[in-house]
Amino acid sequence: MHKVHKGLTADGAGLAGDRVVAVGSAARVLVAATARALRGTDCADLGHAGPMSRFPGTPEPVRRAAVTRAAGRVALTAAQVDEVDAGRVARWFVDQYPRRRYPGVLIGSPHGAAAHLAVALGVPWLPAGFEMTAHWTDGAVDRPAEALEHGAALATRLLAANADLHLRQVHCPASRGPLTGVTVSLTAAWQALPAAYGQFLADRLAPGAPVVLVRDARTWPVLEHGPRHSFQVGCPASGLDPVDFHPDSHVLRQVLRSVGGDAARWEPPQVSVPSGYAEHGVDSGFEGSARDWAARREHPLHRVLVPRPAALSAGVADLYRRWLRGAGKTGDRLVVECGRLLDPWQVVRAGLVPYWCENATRRSVDEAEWWLAGSEPFTSVDVLPEPPGVRSPALAGLPQWLAVAGFGRRRRALDRTSARGYPVTSVPTRRATEVLRSQPYDLPVPPPLRATEALAALRDSGRHQGLLVS
Incomplete structure (x- = not known):
């Protein structure tokens, strides 16, 4: 059980x-x-090391058993599913931000x-949904139909008490590994702007x-299974394509064997639905509700449509470089983050340019390499590859991560702690802090970007990436 910090949990x-x-x-x-x-x-x-993070040579069956036991300690029980209150989750998110x-x-x-864009602007970032995991006692990684049956029973109970949610259940052994057989993953999407968000924006946004x-x-x-409950096998973050989850797929056999x-x-x-929005899409009701709220209170609403994660990563990295140089800094030191x-x-304390990879798949790392190849060279490149904790044919190998670091003209650094035991170990979020703290200070932090300036820059640099800013 993780400690709940006083002041971050709303009453109710x-x-x-x-x-x-x-x-x-x-989120x-x-x-x-x-x-x-x-x-x-x-x-x-932030973060805690996984149960096998200190023992990279642990046999695979032992590792899987330890990981599943750890997941069982934090997953929701069936009784706890009945106690989920999405309104309270929304209040928990907004209560984490400073009151100003x-x-x-x-x-x-x-x-x-x-998140990096929000920090450059000096504004909060709030998710349009959140993820949950719930126990699946008699589960199996290779039984997606049974996962759906179990998840549907949980969804019925959870949705009965949360009329403003849509639940997307995701069964993906390629991204979740053995956890797919002991827990079900439920991504909740708000179908309207939560009341806590509306109140927070009304109280905290400047005119x-x-x-x-x-x-x-x-x-x-x-698969649209029932009212406000849908199901998908696999996910974009796996680095695979939908066809790779077909029963005859060689890739699927590799994944399941591992x-x-x-x-x-x-x-x-x-x-x-052959082509619906994936689990991290924004519900149309949420977008419409946010648009209505903004119009009633005379706040302009802008939309950034992201066709693939690398498009926004590249746009924000280019924006940071321009922002840093506008403040008299070099903008020539890059950190490639992951997950x-x-x-x-x-990042802002050290005056770094951040490029974020969604995960450690070859697809994500390929896109980082392509962006670097087309960018003005950086004097230093630090790379933080997050080990996903699973094996998959879609993952980038350490040589590919080293190739990313190789774009640095003077400094080329791949974090050794993250690389040790890659890809099956786990590394906490605070590892990024430990690495970045060693970077020299580059203060003061530039004045916050204006939203109009940032959106214009994203519109200009992101157009060829398919980024749509309106």
């Missing part, structure tokens, strides 16, 4: 947000990192570059301050 019935939102999930980590940066502190207290007036806000899909909605536009085959499953038992449910390994405050 149901489980505290700290207990509901999945440990290590993107949880990004809100925590952004809130700390706006307070002028780093992420040294802000010149804007970013809301929407989780993305590390969005006329913009609302910027970041929307993940990736799609994936989806997590103790059997492809002969793999019988996924038939999808009903939970980020620290926005240490």
Whole structure:
């Protein structure tokens, strides 16, 4: 059980947000990192090492058993699912931010570059949904249909008490590994702006301050199982394509073999929507509600449509370079972050340019290399590859990460702690803080960017990446 810090949990019935939102999930980590940066502190207290992080040579069956036991300690029980209150989760998110007036806000899909953009603007970032994990006692990684049956029963109970949610259940052994067989993953999307968000914006936004909605536009085959409950096998973050989760796929056989499953038992449910928004998309009701709220209170709303994570990562990295140089800094020192390994405050403290990889897949790292190849050279490149804790044919190897570091003209650094035991160990978020603290200070921090300036720069530099800013 993770300690709930006083002042970060709102009053009310149901489980505290700290207990509901999945440990290590993107929304949880990004809100925590952004809130700390706006307070002028780093992420040294964030994250905990996994059970096998100190023993990279542990046999695979022992490792899987330890990981599943650890997951069982933090997953929601069936009884706790009944106590989930999405309104309380929203209050927990907003209560993490300092109580002051802000010149804007970013809301929407989780993305590390969005957190960096929020810090450069001096504004909060708030998610349009959150992830949960719940126990699946008799589960199996190779039984997606049974996962759906178990998840549907949980969804019925959870949605009965949360009329403003849509639940997307994701069964993805390629990204979640053995956890797929002992827990179900539920991504909750608000279908309207939560009351706590509306109150926070009304109280904390300066007059006329913009609302910027970041929307993940990736799609994936989806099964609409019931009212406000949908299901998908696999996910974009796996680094694989939907066809790779077909029963006849050689890639699927590799994935299931690595997590103790059997492809002969793999019988996924038939999808009903061949190309719906993936699990981190923003619900149309949420966007419409945010737009209505902004219009009634005379706040401009801008939308940033992200076709793939690298588009926003590249746009924000280019923006940071321009911002730093405008303040008289070099803008020639790059840090390539990955997953939970980020620290926005240490980035601005050291005057670094941040490029965020969603995960350690070849697809993510390929895009980082392409961006670097087309960019003005950096004098130093520090790379923080987050070990995903699983094996997959879609993952980048350490040589590819070393190639990313090789773009530095003078300094080329790959974090050895992250690399030790890669890809099956785990590294806490605070590892990024430990690495970035060693960077020389480059103070003072540049004055905050104006939203109009940042959006114009993203519109200009992101156009060829497919980034749509409106």
